[in-house]
Amino acid sequence: MQRTISTMFLLGSGLLSLVILSFAAGATPVPAQWQTQAEASDYRRTSRYDEDVAFARRLAAASPYIDFQPVGKSPEGRALPVIVVSKDRAFSPEAARATGKEIVLVIAGIHPGEIPGKDAGWALVRDMAITATQQALLDKAILIFIPIFNVDGHERFGPYNRINQNGPEQAGWRTTAQNYNLNRDFLKADSPEMRTWLDLFHRWQPDLIVDTHDTDGADFQYDLTYGLEFAANLPQALVAWQKAAFLGAIFPATERHGHKIAPYIVLRDSKDPTKGFDQQASEPRYSTGYGAILNRPSLLVETHMLKDYRTRVLATYDLLVEIFAYLNRHPGELRALVNQADSQTTARGQKYDPAARFPLTFELSDKHERFAFKGFESHLELSALSGTTWIRYDSSKPRTFDVPYYSELLPKKTVAPPLAYIVPVHLSEVIERIKLHHLRYEVLTAPRQFTVQTYRLSDPVWEAQPFENHIRLKDFKLAPIERQITYPTGSLLVPLDQPAANVAIHLLEPEGPDSLLQWGYLDALFEQKEYAEPYVMEKKAREMIEADPQLKAEFEQKLSSDPAFAASPEARLDFFYRRTPYWDERLGIYPIGRIIQPVR
Known part of the structure; x- marks a missing residue:
């Protein structure tokens, strides 16, 4: 892609010169010393962790608008690199919020084999603060850029980490050194990397999250697909903002750069694209689902793995540019809606309403719309190797198919939010996660009796295989009950009149798809310990x-x-x-109480 750009570069001993150079279309777009490894190699390679850290330090030394803030430690001892880019030099959460500007958090390398977001992000940071070609994008917004979230997986570097992918020549591995998939860890927060991220997120309180990936799956013409939450897991005012911002402006503007964009493609039949595809609601284990329950629009970027690496990096870059350009044209709009949603969530927790239903899970309706799907001609062949048919795409024959797109998501399992939860002190792992998510809580300084709603659980069924280092609870029966329970000193009272209340609900309601119960943290409550001969x-x-x-x-x-x-x-x-007084009255009783009366 040829572009005419203007840039500035360093002269002398590290002093920033405002000498502006114009480069004709077709010439090297940036000075060699500021090219990313991807650009310098004609998009054949991406940089290693040490190279990225060195680049971050050079950027921060060269521009007053950039601050490099490495945080935390991975299991193998690497810090998580964080870049803050602000024209106001607002390099702390307090200073950034005081500017009134929207804060955009861009994540790359959560799956390090899918790395175009890193190279696109580096180019954007450079062009915002060094070459100045995109400096105006900082007028109304602040960028927090995480070039590599999964730092250890990034350094499991090699040419054979993504069999489906068209470049770069080498990249990192999908999971962490502990074999966690970080994009399944946002709510349970097992990994040190995620715990570092949660602290960063809750300190900075970004207004928008952008999580960059490459997609697997079908072959099609689109070089970029996206995921956005349009279901009731995100407040409807923010859903409306997403539709106006992304569907109405940002995606069309990105397509004018020469890209083709579609919703994230989840085919109904992997062997027949003409049967259409589905919208999904992200569970809070994912970045998009976690952002949604915190009232933050969260964009999943999925460039198409079969497109060449240059195309994928430029698609991500152009999309990021258009996001910041939109925020510049509508300053403060998103921040106001996010603040409003936080206030509404807080207000909901001040009065118990048994008729109010909070959605935990969703299901697709039969309703669909027609979608002009830009795919390729394909046919099925019977395979003597696999013993079944397989789909063969012909990418030389693009074709547009009229297919159904199932996009209406309705709440399936719901719950009436209580005023507060009470968590007994012995549930140390539950309490740890309440703290990791920066939920507000009170600690009982003396034993106290509460009348609580809770559940009698029975007939548990666990998955046959581990998932993310857990044997998940697959199924169980649940019956609501009410009890008077005395909770000991040190127990946590978690009120829901706070912006992060939805996180507490998903952690502590048994039927939440990523509840700590379903992840196996409370399995002991199903175990009978006393028996009758x-x-x-x-x-x-x-x-x-x-x-x-x-x-x-x-x-x-x-x-x-x-x-x-x-x-x-x-x-x-x-x-x-079971009918004797010797029976364990706590067996199967969910120990976390729902409080629906004001606590005095």
Whole structure:
């Protein structure tokens, strides 16, 4: 791609010169000392971690608008590089918020094999603050750029990390040194990298998140696909802003640079694109889902892995430019909507409404719209290798298909938010995560009794294989109950009159798709620890029947109606054991309480 740009460069011993050079179309677009590794290699390679850190330091030394802020440590000892770019030199969260400008957080390298966002981001930082060709983009916004989120995975560097991908020649690995996929870790926060990120996010409170990737999946003409939350997991005023900003302005402007853009492609049938594709609602384990429950629009950028690396980097760069250009044209608009959404979330937590339903999960309706899908001709072939048919695309034959796009997402599982949650002190891992997400809480300084809503859980079924270092709870039965429970000193009271209330709901409601229950942090509540010996229970059961004719009738009715029960000696004796005062009254009782009355 040929462009005419203006730039400035360094002269002498590190002094910033305002000498402006104009480069004709087709000439080297930036001075050699400020080219990224991708640009210098004609987009054959991307830089290594040490090269990126060195580039960050050079940028910060050369421009008063750039601050390099490495934070945290990975399991292998690497800091997470963070670049703040501000024309006001607002290099702290407090200073940045005081400017009134929107804060945009751009993430690259969460999956280091999918790395065009890093090279696009470096070029944008340089052009904002060094070459000055994009300096005006800083007039109304501040950029926080994370070039490599998964720093250890980035350094598992090699040519064989992405079999589907068309360049660069070498890149990093998808997961961390501990084999975590960071884009499944936003809510449970197991990894040190994510814990560092959460601290950064909650300190800076960005108004917009942009998470950059390459996509796997089908072959098509688009070089860039996107994901945005349009369901009720994001406040509707922010959904409307996304539609106006991205669909109405930013994406069309990016396409005018020569790109083709579509929603993230999730085919209904991987072997037949003509059957159409689906919209999805991101769970809070993902960056987009986590941002949504914190009232932040979050854009997932997925450049197409089969397009060459230059195309993918430039598509990401051009999109980022147009995002900042839009914010420049509409200063303060997004910030006002985010603040409004935070205030509404806080206000919701000040009064309990049993009719108010907070969505935990979503499902697609049958409603769809027609979509002009820019794909390629394809056909199915029977494979002697796999024993099934496989799809073969012909990228020399572009074709537009009229396909259904299923985009209406309706709430499936919902809950009425309480006024607060009470978490017993012994749930140390739950308490740790409440703190990691910077939720506001109070610590009980003495034992205190609360009347709480909670749940009786039963019939747990776990997944057969581990996922992200957990055996997840696949299914369970849930029955609401109300109890008076005395919570000991050190227990946490988490009020929901706070902007991050939705995070607490997703962490602590059992049916939340990424609840700590479903990730396996409370498995012990299903474990029976005391038992009755059969010879003891045989005698006790007879005494119970003799003393309670109604119990005898209930037992006999179950014998006649439930063959499995009748065939199990253990189940028959357990029927009586559960009805004795020796039965563990806490077994299966969810220990985290929902408080629906004001706490005095």
